Amino acid sequence: MKSHEIQACSFSEWYPLFKKVTFPSKIIPLTQEFVDYLLADNLVLRSDQALLTYSRDDSNSSDSEDDEEGWAKAESETPALEAPHFEDIDKEITTAIAEFGGKAFIKLNWSSPKDAAWIALNNSLQCHMSADVHLLLKSSDFILHDLTEPFKECEDQNVNQTPVKYNLVLRKWVEINPVNEFRCFVQNKNLIGISQRDDTQFSPFIEKEKEDIVRDIVSFFKEQIRPKFHLDNYVMDVFRQRKDKIVLIDFNPYGVITDSLLFDWNEDLLQISDTSETTSPSDCASATPDFRFIPEESGIRSNPLRRYCVPEDIAHLTSGEDPFKLMDLLKLRSGTQEDNADSD
Incomplete structure (x- = not known):
């Protein structure tokens, strides 16, 4: 995996090419000051009602009395603390959320703070104001990974790299049934595998409609994705809104940094063949991708995000x-x- 492949999967890189087949989104460039704020330990949020203060160091305390003392101490120190002001960014956030009907989904260049959804009042990534955005971004290890080591698994991570330009992405909030999400593996520009995105639950309808699901995703890939996306190897997430209607959600790097779900990065199917033996897209025009899903209730897995709670x-x-x-x-x-x- 190379750093340019990671960069190609950054939201701002691919969104202009696929606006018509994905959810409406707003990209807000982040200043270095805001990035430094996200990396800082203390969390200070200003709302219309109160100033809330919390420290990452306090989050690992296992004693409830210590927690109460920590919060009391933070509250007593509140007058001496000043919440950071990012008026321009917060104004853009507020405007974008209003344009999207008062609700928005958020992420940075690559990751969303889904590991921090438990800390939000609604237990989701649904944001209604800038304070929601700050809270989720500051509480997420996934966001921290984006900011500190996005090229960790790259072969050329120590080679001269262009500094990352970080963006906050707000997307129109759309209610999605997780069983209609699928992760697609593209190797040498060929769609070789499709996995049920939520591998923690069994859904009878997938077995019933599996042929239609594969047909819709393959058609979408050949018509909308392959002609425009320049990488040979990548992973994409899609949402099957209804029969014959597929919506692009995101692109991910082809490698261990991306969850392989019901596949395994060590299995032969996902191994990239030598360039001298690469199969062209036309050679595999009629090939059917390997479609994997939970076939019965006994195959249900535990939710890996629960460990963050x-x-x-x-x-x-x-x-x-x-x-x-x-x-x-x-x-x-x-x-x-x-x-x-x-x-x-």
């Missing part, structure tokens, strides 16, 4: 990422049991 220590324990924490927990439990035995 619990303290980091607990997430590490359940995933086995930090064996030392597990050892400490076992020692603590052993000591508790010994104390109980002594008291008996």
Whole structure:
């Protein structure tokens, strides 16, 4: 995977080419000052009612009393803190949300803050004012990845690169049934695989309409995407609004940085063949992509985003990422049991 492939999947790069087949969107260039604000630890939001202050360092506390003390301390310090002012950007956000009917979906160049949806009052990425935008962006690890290491998996990450120009993207809010979203894998300009986008739930209608789903997506790809998108290898997300109606959602890099869902990046199907053996699009005009979906309820997976809703220590324990924490927990439990035995 090369850095130019990551750049090509940046929203501002592809949106002008595909405006007619995707959701209406507004691109707002971000100043370095605003980027620095997103990277800073403290979160200070100004609303019409109050000034809210929170620190990332406080978010990992597992003791409720400590949490209450932290919030009390933050509130007591509020008068001494000044919320950052980004009048021009906030004005553009407000205008865009109004143009989209009072609701908007947000993202940066590549990622949306979907890991932070739990912190919003409506538990979604639906934004009604600039404070909603600030809260989600500041609370998201996905956004932090965009800002700090977008080229981490690239072969040429240490080669001279043009500095990233960050943008805030507001998109018209559209109610989407997750079972109608699909992730498509394009290799050497050929559509080779389609995966159910939400791999956490079983949907009977997919089995019933699988042939129509594949036919609609293949037609959309050949007519609207392949002639215009210049990359040979990429991943795209689409929404099947109804029969014969496909809407483009996003483009993603072809590689481990993108979730392969019901596929596996190590399997032969997704391996890019040597350039000398590359198959041209015309050679595969009649090839049918491999379509994968949850065929029965027993195949349902847990939602990977849930781990962002619990303290980091607990997430590490359940995933086995930090064996030392597990050892400490076992020692603590052993000591508790010994104390109980002594008291008996």
